Amino acid sequence: MEPISQIQGITGRTIRGHLDLRCDLRPDGVTYLSRQSFRAPIHLSKPHVESGALVVHLVNPTAGFFDGDRLDVRVDAGQGSRVVLSSPGASRVHRARGETPAICSQHLTVESGAFMEWIPEPFIPQAGARYHQQTKIELAEDAGLFFFEWIAPGRVARGEIFDYESLRWELDLEVGGKLIARERYNLNPSDHSLTAMREKFPAAHYVTVHVAGITASAWPAEELDALSGEKIYLGHGPLLAGAFMVRALCADSLAARSLLVDLRQILYRASGHSAPRLGRLNL
Template identity: 30%
Template structure:
């Protein structure tokens, strides 16, 4: 897809560092429709920002570019203010998003966006690439709804594709590629099952996980060949998935980062 076909191109670049012993936002580049709410410091010292898209959704042909850089010693938490609603695309042109995360040795970045909701007839493709220095810490999740489920649009989108890769010290430690084009086999076991909501995640830290979170039939965790902790979850309702994902996330954060629970007020 060329830039000439893109309806909107949003750009957001964030650079976090440490000044006087505190994490601060050193630089931000914003191009509508992407922007941030001013940073908030959490009681634990982590600096939190919300990504905002005031347009209420993304259209076929729209493109978003998000880059986050975290210096050594800094602690950053990046959230989105609301779900990403992918609007119908009559010509099947996909909305696209590229996310690049860079964390220096001794830094920590957590990126937990709200769920993506692909409307009937929509298409969405994204890539997420995280480059970590040795000793850097990362938490990253992705949550997907099958569509506007309560409106009867479950699995009515054209395409959803996401590629998530994490590299540490130049070596790949995690790779997850997902492409869904709903059809007659979408509900087969191992693809989507009977659920309407999916979640995945990856965490990279120094200590080893000894207590792996799990919810039979709903959520599983494990260790990738590269040493990263991974998570997979499926549920038939959004709040149930969010609760299971939140509990597992806090367990992994505590074990890998030695971090206290996140106390976020929206």
């Protein structure tokens, strides 16, 4: 396969962007970027160490994704490293001009003894948008992971609630070379795929977290159960190979952000580590 850094970027009306990172440990035990390459629509801020982890902010300085755009992401956390990948701004996909969706392909690898947190701001599909996201996560058996995702219903302030054309989400999670979770779903406002969300909350925000690196005895079940309430509907449970899953529907963006803050603190406490500050509101 051709290295993503060598693939042509701008072609006609579309952009082929990429992010290619690897983190390793220095001799003094500090995580650093041993490999980095990126191209629009992604820009990398200056990484810094916070609470024992390397914090890397991924910025999209463009207006967002359009149909036909493609972003290829590869991030490797080398043995024993700790990395947090954050996006300080929301990801946006605009109205499609043709039949081809915008595509984001993500491949994350976390090696033995390493930890990776992936915590973006909300994904906001605008009216008429088409988007396809493919994620593959490969973990060593003793690796740690907090993989957050937050899908908004659209630009609610403009009255765009579930007005996109279609979203396709794919995720494979492997631990020690064994597939333990596979998700495939299509969200299309014209069919029944959004019925459950709409019935619970008319403008529901969807928050998920895939977790590894917390023992079953330390899993904070009671704290997580206590997060459910009038504006948050949350469930959680174990996967194979010591991994866990958290899913939640939130009534609005404020409830979703509040949940994200609480979830992050609870999961970090359960893991025995401090949560690195992200320089974002309450995070």
